[in-house]
Amino acid sequence: MIAVLRYGHRGLRDKRTSSHLGLVARAFGADLLVMTVDDEKVRSTLEDVVKNWGGAFSVEVKRNWRKFLRDFKGVRVHLTMYGMPLDDVIGKIRSQVKGKDLLIFVGAEKVPPEVYELCEWNVAVGNQPHSEIAALAVFLDRLFQGEELSRRFEGARMEIVPQERGKKINTY
Amino acid sequence: MIAVLRYGHRGLRDKRTSSHLGLVARAFGADLLVMTVDDEKVRSTLEDVVKNWGGAFSVEVKRNWRKFLRDFKGVRVHLTMYGMPLDDVIGKIRSQVKGKDLLIFVGAEKVPPEVYELCEWNVAVGNQPHSEIAALAVFLDRLFQGEELSRRFEGARMEIVPQERGKKINTY
Numbered sequence: 001m002i003a004v005l006r007y008g009h010r011g012l013r014d015k016r017t018s019s020h021l022g023l024v025a026r027a028f029g030a031d032l033l034v035m036t037v038d039d040e041k042v043r044s045t046l047e048d049v050v051k052n053w054g055g056a057f058s059v060e061v062k063r064n065w066r067k068f069l070r071d072f073k074g075v076r077v078h079l080t081m082y083g084m085p086l087d088d089v090i091g092k093i094r095s096q097v098k099g100k101d102l103l104i105f106v107g108a109e110k111v112p113p114e115v116y117e118l119c120e121w122n123v124a125v126g127n128q129p130h131s132e133i134a135a136l137a138v139f140l141d142r143l144f145q146g147e148e149l150s151r152r153f154e155g156a157r158m159e160i161v162p163q164e165r166g167k168k169i170n171t172y
Numbered sequence: 173m174i175a176v177l178r179y180g181h182r183g184l185r186d187k188r189t190s191s192h193l194g195l196v197a198r199a200f201g202a203d204l205l206v207m208t209v210d211d212e213k214v215r216s217t218l219e220d221v222v223k224n225w226g227g228a229f230s231v232e233v234k235r236n237w238r239k240f241l242r243d244f245k246g247v248r249v250h251l252t253m254y255g256m257p258l259d260d261v262i263g264k265i266r267s268q269v270k271g272k273d274l275l276i277f278v279g280a281e282k283v284p285p286e287v288y289e290l291c292e293w294n295v296a297v298g299n300q301p302h303s304e305i306a307a308l309a310v311f312l313d314r315l316f317q318g319e320e321l322s323r324r325f326e327g328a329r330m331e332i333v334p335q336e337r338g339k340k341i342n343t344y
Contacts (some may be wrong), residue, residue, distance in 0.1 A: 134309035
């Protein structure tokens with residue numbers, strides 16, 4: 001099981017970025033988005049996508065994220081521009097995760113210093129400021145070595161048939 | 173030169189996603205963000221990052237995006253979930269781009285059908301709904317075969333020194 005913990009979510013300001021983050025989590029192979037703040041719009045966006053595009057992705061709210069992070073049984077990875085270069089550590093993380101659960105901690109705002117201590121890994125997807133959405137995608141892409149991009153989702157009502165031009169969708 | 177054309181930008185709703193997109197463009201090796209709508213906040217976010225973190229990234233506004241896209245001399249790639257799987261086409265795109273400019277078209281909203289015709293390539297970073305921010309990051313990561321993540325930016329006033337725990341920044 002792979003969970004993505006979205007730390008912080010400042011209402012209107014983060015509505016779309018948290019939705020993007022959840023959609024990336026699902027599309028790139030995670031099973032669960034944990035929000036620290038409830039947002040009905042984010043939840044319904046993800047629920048609609050799961051209904052139409054399949055898979056078993058879900059969203060939970062854990063206001064007490066500290067307890068959730070502390071008690072998590074498995075490997076905890078914090079994505080931060082200050083951390084160790086992704087390509088230096090991804091091999092070790094991949095072996096550690098085998099047969100274990102993985103929690104990926106992703107901040108929307110400044111992250112309390114204890115997170116750097118509680119997580120086994122602080123990982124930088126490049127040491128430049130960019131986007132936690134991009135960081136999550138590239139991290140999962142490296143973890144799964146690109147295989148997540150051709151994954152099929154069970155129970156999908158809609159599936160795209162790749163085209164050089166235009167759009168083709170199969171519906172079931 | 174690599175330009176990212178952000179098609180559409182619906183004011184408040186897209187402020188943060190367009191900023192993320194621009195930051196990803198810069199961090200993953202593009203040179204220019206072209207917006208079809210001016211947004212002072214997006215521009216100033218990017219200008220501040222360039223001032224502190226270096227490089228020559230810039231932002232331009234082209235309200236007549238059709239003309240810009242049509243007249244672009246180089247290779248035009250449209251990122252869309254309906255397109256051809258990234259890993260099937262990236263090798264051919266990489267060879268085509270050698271010595272040429274590249275335009276990456278990224279929609280914030282529904283894209284007019286002519287875009288599928290005007291671009292040489294319609295490319296899907298997975299055929300699932302997710303995020304144009306993630307799609308751009310993974311596309312550029314594949315294009316540069318991961319080398320963009322360790323790129324250094326000229327004229328930086330700040331540079332991160334990767335750490336296993338905590339934060340270390342060199343300032344110049």
